[in-house]
Amino acid sequence: MSDAEDPRVRYVKQDHVARVTLNRPAALNAMDLRMHEELAAVWDDVEADDEVRVVVLTGAGDRAFTVGQDLKERARLDEEGVPRSTFGSRGQPGWPRLTERFTLSKPVIARVNGYALGGGFELALACDLVIASEQAVFALPEARLGLVPGAGGAFRLARQLPLKAAMGYLLTGRRMTADVALGFGLVNQVVPAEQLDDCVEEWVQDLLRSAPLAVRAIKEAVMRSVDMPLEQAFNTAFAWEQRRRHSQDAIEGPKAFAEQREPRWLGR
Ligand code: CO8
Numbered sequence: 001m002s003d004a005e006d007p008r009v010r011y012v013k014q015d016h017v018a019r020v021t022l023n024r025p026a027a028l029n030a031m032d033l034r035m036h037e038e039l040a041a042v043w044d045d046v047e048a049d050d051e052v053r054v055v056v057l058t059g060a061g062d063r064a065f066t067v068g069q070d071l072k073e074r075a076r077l078d079e080e081g082v083p084r085s086t087f088g089s090r091g092q093p094g095w096p097r098l099t100e101r102f103t104l105s106k107p108v109i110a111r112v113n114g115y116a117l118g119g120g121f122e123l124a125l126a127c128d129l130v131i132a133s134e135q136a137v138f139a140l141p142e143a144r145l146g147l148v149p150g151a152g153g154a155f156r157l158a159r160q161l162p163l164k165a166a167m168g169y170l171l172t173g174r175r176m177t178a179d180v181a182l183g184f185g186l187v188n189q190v191v192p193a194e195q196l197d198d199c200v201e202e203w204v205q206d207l208l209r210s211a212p213l214a215v216r217a218i219k220e221a222v223m224r225s226v227d228m229p230l231e232q233a234f235n236t237a238f239a240w241e242q243r244r245r246h247s248q249d250a251i252e253g254p255k256a257f258a259e260q261r262e263p264r265w266l267g268r
Helices: 033-046 071-080 119-126 140-144 153-160 163-172 177-184 193-209 212-225 232-233 239-244 249-258
Strands: 009-014 017-022 054-061 064-066 109-113 113-119 128-135 135-137 187-192
Touching: 017 033, 017 064, 033 249, 054 064, 054 113, 054 193, 064 119, 071 177, 109 119, 109 193, 113 119, 119 135, 119 153, 128 177, 135 177, 140 163, 153 163, 177 187, 187 193, 212 232, 212 239, 212 249
Parallel strands: 017 054, 054 109, 064 113, 109 128, 113 135, 128 187
Antiparallel strands: 009 017
């Protein structure tokens, strides 16, 4: 199959784990509009399928997570007079993209090997955990291209790094190594490339040991409250927390501890 015919995204679900692979290695997994469309269907399914408890997002090949927007497609669209995008993807194929799926309640792990540039870095910033190989390279080169990090990079990097550090990377497009990203707390773990899959698997298994509704409740509470005043956070009713609180799993956890056995999660 050619680049034109291959599915842009590989999506495999097994044992409660959804594995999502950006599948355009010849173009370093650059994201074109078709990839965004395919991804939107994947995120819809991830949220709707209660069997899915963890998502691993990665790029095909060993050179890139993704190098972000397909700049050749953008250049073509510019020639055709298609309006240029700005912050956010509303009105464009694939909306809402992961970077704007504020209610996605399952944890997403970014498995980053190689380049995570532009929209690729923005995608990683929108994930809950980032596990990187030593070869990972992060950057937001948009300013050098006359663009802005419109998929949340300007907003998320300034929240996830000290402001001066974020500005340095945003305004210059400078690259960040995996070790520097680890030092900033932007990634959870950095390992040699040959250990990346085992490392990701350990995180997956630890997430699966947690109760599914507790994971969803905690993710929702964190993501919704992170910009709230503390008092408001305590006084907010979180929908997934209501489900967890009244679930059988909330009884099963303490019961299993008291009976000195592993809990059996029902997800309800
Ligand atoms: N788009 C399309 N194709 C790409 C892209 C890209 N972003 N990046 C790489 N490719 C293609 C190359 O054209 C090449 O294809 P071909 O073999 O057909 O010529 C193939 O991938 C391999 O790439 P290179 O030959 O360039 O490989 P190198 O090892 O020499 O270089 C780099 C690798 C350094 C990653 C280099 O390819 C590069 O700099 N790429 C551009 C990366 C970039 O700037 N990404 C950010 C894009 S902007 C963005 O994502 C956010 C936009 C937000 C817009 C919001 C609107 C306001």
